[in-house]
Amino acid sequence: MKTMIVIEWEPGDEIPKMGALVRYAAGVEPASVALAVLSTAPDQLRKHLAVKLAAAIHEVCLPAGAYLPEARRQALIDVVSQFKPDLVLCRSDYASAAYVPAVAAALACGYANGVVGARRESDGIVCQRTVLDGKIETDIRLPKDRPAIVLIRSDDADVEISEAIPPVSSSVCDVATDQIVSVCDIPVQKDAVEISSSDILVCVGRGLGGAEKLPAFDALAAKISALVCGSRPVIDNGWLPSSRQVGQSGRRVQPKVYLAFGVSGAIQHIVGMENSGTIVAVNSDPGAPIFSVAHFGAVADMHEIAKAMTDEA
């Protein structure tokens, strides 16, 4: 059985944290593991890929220019078709979600996203994932007779590196996407605040109710030397700019103290803040999933608590 770990990387990106992917590969099938690197400059990453478990590196050079999921789709189809792994492991993130499902469909593979555990059983690989905002845990079995692509919720762990770089093979992905006419980056707002630099964060969720309620939380943040950030609905409703978003689609933060006001605890928010030092959640719903992530919780009105804290601080 062959396992392939997919790494996406662009010059300027951080060196990818492969710990979780390598751990899963080792748990399911350590004997034959290859790394597939999809990048416009894959050779630049090579020296960081002396992963002990990896027996080979397949580099796929993507066309230069703007970020294009279509190129990655074609590159992954090519590399899987060429090397025929039984199991393909990718990170579960925004970038993967924009092309990996299309690869699974095109190649009629087994597939699962958001996987938090995997084991090999006699009748196939069984993965764990949670549904309904983490309330229910499920076991799913991948088909045994076909290759499978699994997207893993990574924990950003580091990986053991050896001295020698495994043998490298290279290919070039040419993709004709005349349907995509133009792609350009939208500049981030100039006044963007770097929320990940703050030791204390005050996060507001859907419970905020409206932008007019924000000044009370700005006042609290000012009193306790914190910055204000928000969960997905707050940004989608335009109450805070996207630079303030915490979660899978926004920033991953790790402050010393994270105060979550009116945040329900959707899984895509949790992955952005679960590693904070101390998490305190205030929510009027005693069943909110945030209470199983927080260290301290209070079932209370977020606005009243914020006001009382501001008066008291």
Place this chain on the structure above:
Amino acid sequence: MLRIVVCVKAVMKPGAIVNVEPGMTIGGPGMTSVVNELDLFAVEEAIRLKEAAGGGEVVLLTVGTKAVEGVLRKCLAMGADRAIVLEQNDQIADPISIAGILSREIAAIAADLVLSGAQSSDIGHGSVGCAIAGFLKRPCVSFSKGIARKGDGMVEITSEIGGGKLQQVVAKLPLVVTVQTSSGPARHPNIKAVRLAKDKPVAFRPIDTPSPRGHEAIAARPSVKARQATMLEGSTNEIAKAILEIVRSRRP
């Protein structure tokens, strides 16, 4: 004529108390189905595009049982023209087989644009829209925050690419777009629109050929909570003081 297919899903009302029954039916007391929130944004975006084009058709497409009709009527009241339910009674939550089933119908409809919410709030693979693009061999633009018409046969999409970054993508139809949010808030239909929606066609069709599964669900159980928060009790002022004390003690 601009023909837009919107893939929608009926989901358990977010925040509902859930339990797992033997045989893996996930249910709860007084469980109600609602339209998946991001699918509602997709419906809104489709109606806006149809209005901007000065005509066209918005077709809702779902896999489910007879019970989803109520949820579809709400989207029809928003302004969609008709709905198709591909009937399936077993509880499949595998995004690849769902996408396969939807893709065959989309090909038959000959849609110019396929929209789907970027993720469902219940099972949450966030994969059906992109997988449809894979089956249909069309490009997919993911996590749209707004779609605008750009002349005939072209659209401009504001797309999220993670880390708070955005891109502007101009693409030719036919295309698949997964929707994170719509250009403006999802509309609330008025009573007249709700009444009119009762007469809009909802077609139920059996699924003739199953699509290969991406996986098979074999067990479900309540999650073991990683942590249970220590609950702060007392008056508003007492809770506020306790939180401030936590902040002070951990401040560097």
